[in-house]
Amino acid sequence: xxxxxxxxxxxxxxxxxxxxxxxxxxxxxxxxxxxxxxxxxxxxxxxxxxxxxxxxxxxxxxxxxxxxxxxxxxxxxxxxxxxxxxxxxxxxxxxxxxxxxxxxxxxxxxxxxxxxxxxxxxxxxxxxxxxxxxxxxxxxxxxxxxxxxxxxxxxxxxxxxxxxxxxxxxxxxxxxxxxxxxxxxxxxxxxxxxxxxxxxxxxxxxxxxxxxxxxxxxxxxxxxxxxxxxxxxxxxxxxxxxxxxxxxxxxxxxxxxxxxxxxxxxxxxxxxxxxxxxxxxxxxxxxxxxxxxxx
Numbered sequence: 129x130x131x132x133x134x135x136x137x138x139x140x141x142x143x144x145x146x147x148x149x150x151x152x153x154x155x156x157x158x159x160x161x162x163x164x165x166x167x168x169x170x171x172x173x174x175x176x177x178x179x180x181x182x183x184x185x186x187x188x189x190x191x192x193x194x195x196x197x198x199x200x201x202x203x204x205x206x207x208x209x210x211x212x213x214x215x216x217x218x219x220x221x222x223x224x225x226x227x228x229x230x231x232x233x234x235x236x237x238x239x240x241x242x243x244x245x246x247x248x249x250x251x252x253x254x255x256x257x258x259x260x261x262x263x264x265x266x267x268x269x270x271x272x273x274x275x276x277x278x279x280x281x282x283x284x285x286x287x288x289x290x291x292x293x294x295x296x297x298x299x300x301x302x303x304x305x306x307x308x309x310x311x312x313x314x315x316x317x318x319x320x321x322x323x324x325x326x327x328x329x330x331x332x333x334x335x336x337x338x339x340x341x342x343x344x345x346x347x348x349x350x351x352x353x354x355x356x357x358x359x360x361x362x363x364x365x366x367x368x369x370x371x372x373x374x375x376x377x378x379x380x381x382x383x384x385x386x387x388x389x390x391x392x393x394x395x396x397x398x399x400x401x402x403x404x405x406x407x408x409x410x411x412x413x414x415x416x417x418x419x420x421x422x423x
Contacts, residue, residue, distance in 0.1 A: 129189075130187040130188060130189045130190075130195055130196065130220065130225055130228075131187070131188050132185050132186070132187055132188075132228065132229065132232045133185070133186060133188055134181050134182070134184070134185065134186070135180045135181050135183075135184035135185070135186055135197075135199070136181065136186075136192075137181075138192065139184075139186055139192075139194050139197075140166040140169050140170060140180075141166050142193075142194040143161070143163070143169060143184070143186070143194065143197050144163050144164065144165050144166045144168065144169050146161075146194075146196070146197060146215045146216075146217060147161035147162065147163040147164070147169070147215060148163070148164050148165075149215075149218075150215055151164070154250050154251075154252040154253070154414065155250075155252050155253055155254070155255075156250075156253060156256075157249070157250030157252070157253050157414050158213040158215065158247075158248065158249050158250065158253065158256060159213075159247075159248025159249065159250075159273065159416050160201060160210055160211060160212050160213060160247075160248060161197075161212050161213075161215065164352075164353070168350050168353075171349040171350060172201065172349065172350075173201075174349070175328060175347070175349040176201055176202065176203060176204075177203065177204050178201075178202065178203075178204055180199075182240070183199045183200045183201070183202070183212075183240070184197055184198075184199035184212065185197065185198050185199050185229060185232050185233045185236055187216070187220070187225055187228070187229055189220070195216065195217040195219070195220045195225070196214065196215060196216040196217060196220060196225050196226070196229050197212065197214070197215055197229065198211075198212055198213065198214040198215070198229040198230055198232070198233035199211075199212040199233050199236075200212060200233070200237055200240070200242060200245070202242065205241065206242075207241060207242060207243040207244065208242075208243070208244050208245075208246070209237065209242045209244070209245055209246070210245075210246050210247070210248075211233075211245050211246065211247035211248075212233075213247055213248075213249060213256060213260070214226040214227075214229040214230045214233070214256075214259065216229070226255075226256075226259055227259060227262075227263070230259060230260070230263055231263070234263070234421075234423065237423055238423050242423055243422065243423055244420060244421070244422055244423065245265075245420065245421045245422075245423060246418060246419070246420050247260055247265060247418070247419045247420075247421075248271070248416045248417070248418050248419075249416065249417055249419070250414050250415070250416060250417075251270070251414075251415045251416070251417050257417060257419075260419050260421075261419070263421070264421050265419035265420065265421040266419060266420060266421070267417055267418070267419050268418055268419065268420050269395070269418045270395070270396055270415060270416060270417055270418065271393045271394060271395055271396070271415075271416045271418060272393070272394045272395075272396055272402070272412050272413075272414070272415055272416070273391060273392075273393055273413050273414040273415075273416055274391065274392050274393070274394055274405055274410040274411065274412055274413055275389055275390070275391055275410065275411060275413035276379065276389060276390045276391075276408075276409045276410045276411070277388070277389045278383070278409065279379070279380045279383035279384075279409075280375070280376035280379050280380050280383075280390075280408040280409040280410070281376065281407070281408050281409050282376060282377070282380070283369060283372065283373045283376055283407065283408055286368050286369035286370065286373065287336065287365060287368055287369075287370055289336055289337060290334055290335070290336055290341075290370060290373070291334065291335045291336075292332060292333070292334055292335075292373070292374055292377040292378070293332065293333060293335065294330075294331070294332055294333075294381075295324075295331035295332055295333045295343065297324065299331075299333050299340050299343075300317075300320055300321065300324060302333075302339070302340035302343075303320070303331060303333065303340065303343040303360075304317065304320045306340070306341075306342065306343055306360040306361070306362055307320075307343070307358065307360050309360070309362075309363065310358075310360040310361075312358060312360070323345070328347060328348050328349040329345055329346070329347060329348070329357075330345070330346040330347075330348050330354075330378070330382070331343060331344070331345055331346075332344050332346075332374060332377065332378035332381070333374070334361075334370055334373070334374045336365070341361065341362040341364075341365050341370065342359070342360060342361040342362065342365065342370050342371055342374050343358075343359070343360050343374075344356065344358070344359045344371070344374050344375050344378045345357045345358040345359075346378060346379070346382065348382065351385070351386040351387065352386055352387060352388045352389070353387070353388065353389045353390070353391060354379065354382050354387050354389075354390050354391070355390075355391050355392065356375055356379070356390060356391070356392035359371045359374070359375055367400055369404060371401070371404070372401070372404035372405055372407070372408055373408075375392075375405070375408070376408035376409070390410070391413075392405070392410065393416075396415070
């Protein structure tokens with residue numbers, strides 16, 4: 129009989145093994161957790177600025193034998209959170225532990241002040257989808273998780289005179305202007321400055337006639353697997369390959385260091401971007417159902 133309790137630092141290796149097991153097959157795949165190591169688990173929570181002990185619930189089978197987990201990722205004290213979907217060791221499945229973990233996590237989420245939860249689950253993970261919908265989650269959209277496992281191919285320069293480079297501090301205002309024009313979640317000048325300096329966000333830009341016309345923001349808290357977080361292009365140059373070209377350039381720089389793969393999320397409806405990223409080396413790794421639940 130397993131009991132639910134809060135995460136302890138000593139649980140990290142076991143949770144990393146559970147998370148890595150979910151990534152091997154489409155029938156078990158969940159978007160979170162995606163950790164492949166203890167270091168990645170801890171880096172994930174450090175990036176969000178929260179304590180995993182306050183946000184993870186684990187199933188303990190006795191003797192500190194961890195056989196399952198669930199919980200949340202969010203900004204500090206935020207009312208919106210991403211779900212760490214229930215993951216159960218294969219030896220413990222079929223006994224209702226996934227449901228116990230989900231109910232325990234949701235109850236804990238309410239106590240944390242979380243009001244809306246978003247979960248991502250592979251479309252072929254039917255058991256996981258059924259568990260979430262049985263507990264009130266509703267599907268809202270789909271995304272492709274795309275993956276690139278070698279340095280992206282350098283695309284041809286689709287716009288004459290385009291140059292790619294690492295961003296400089298003086299580019300911050302131009303990046304923020306393009307970011308805001310693209311309709312992403314609101315960012316302040318202070319937040320943008322913080323991202324430039326935190327050591328886990330990497331910014332590159334495309335210039336045309338000396339002017340910044342596009343940017344890409346990479347998240348590098350997992351040095352071996354970088355995330356393409358945001359890509360923005362000035363309106364006059366959209367759909368001309370500038371964004372995908374810049375992504376390919378920026379990711380290739382990381383492959384010259386520690387990176388062994390790169391990840392990005394993309395709507396299946398964005399066929400132009402889908403084809404462009406495939407041309408530079410990204411592949412459709414998993415199709416994800418995104419579900420929401422109000423607490």
